[in-house]
Amino acid sequence: MSLDKPYKDVPGTTIFDAEQSRLGYHLNQFCMSLMKAANRERFKADERAYLDEWPMTEEQKQAVLARDLNRCIALGGNIYFLAKIGATDGKSFQQMAGSMTGMTEEEYRDMMIKGGRSAEGNRYVGEDGDAQAQHQPQGAAGRKGH
């Protein structure tokens, strides 16, 4: 019998559960290693070589190199661990969170100052809120194609 995971139908959201944690163990532990200044230096000097020291999948390594946080999360990353990459790059939590929406830093910051993203239309997959798959990327980047 399968486990009850009612959180699978929340749009634009990956819950870091035991299954994701299992997939992302080495990816997240790599991130954790960046809490040491010496490791940050080694990573910055040669990212690929540093990543190759970890038994991560090639897909996970590519996602890190591209700083594609959505991809990292899909592959088992957790945002509190991935934040260590951001710290290494000199990015704030807001810059990191914003990068996953497709909005520019300014667009995301403005959205937060105006009260943040509404839950309306963003509670269940299949509604029409701005976090739904059909509305990605958000902000100016999403309007270019129309």
Place this chain on the structure above:
Amino acid sequence: MARITASVYTSHVPAIGAALDLGKSNEPYWKPLFAGYDFSKQWMKDNKPDVVFLVFNDHATAFSLDMIPTFAIGTADSYQPADEGWGPRPVPVVKGHSALASHIAQSVIQQDFDLTIVNKMDVDHGLTVPLSLMCGQPEAWPCPVIPFAVNVVQYPVPSGRRCFMLGQAIRRAVESFDEDLNVQIWGTGGMSHQLQGPRAGLINAEWDNKFLDRLIADPDGLSKVPHIDYVREAGSEGIELVMWLIARGAMADVAGGKPPKVAHRFFHVPASNTAVGHLILENQQ
């Protein structure tokens, strides 16, 4: 005997710590946030506790994925502010209260809550930002602190119900400590926020304010709210709010005493990605 005199609830957003440490608290973005804590800083001076029992969560700082304790109590004499990747916050060392912490650990485990006991741990913004908000920037924190870390990073996190019952066990543990100590219990984290995915930036002020209302007047009912409601309504990281139910469960009315007095209530959006909520509840004699 020791007794719990009050509970404090507050968000613990890292950017708040950074704003304080970098001297930005008077900037227009931050000023309204810090103004909401002016009352609280004075209240802390007027109601100085002997010990703060501080419920928080570690954010991939002391606990990596090597070990993920659901409930961990700090029984050490002191805790260093952690380097979370941006360098340690320039805040005082956190002094512990090992005697009371060990007593609570023993009592609570005997009440069927299987705590992890931690004798060495660095503490991250989850613990130090609430101290800064309530105490400002002193040379030393005003009293010893017992850190109590809850896993809210990897699902499943403990249920609101479990947290509420744990708070009740903590109250009984505190009251069985012989020394006369004035103990405050703080619940931290939240309110609505989501830090990941295309839904990042979610804020639900209406839900948050209902949460505050129910935390004050109907904590038992609130404790039955399932995880999925937090995720859907308050964002994936809004689940941190279950920690507030530990502090609320330790208040006297839950054990048949008088309802608490609401000394202070504050709500503000945004602090970085997050809705900030804050309450001070006092037990009435």
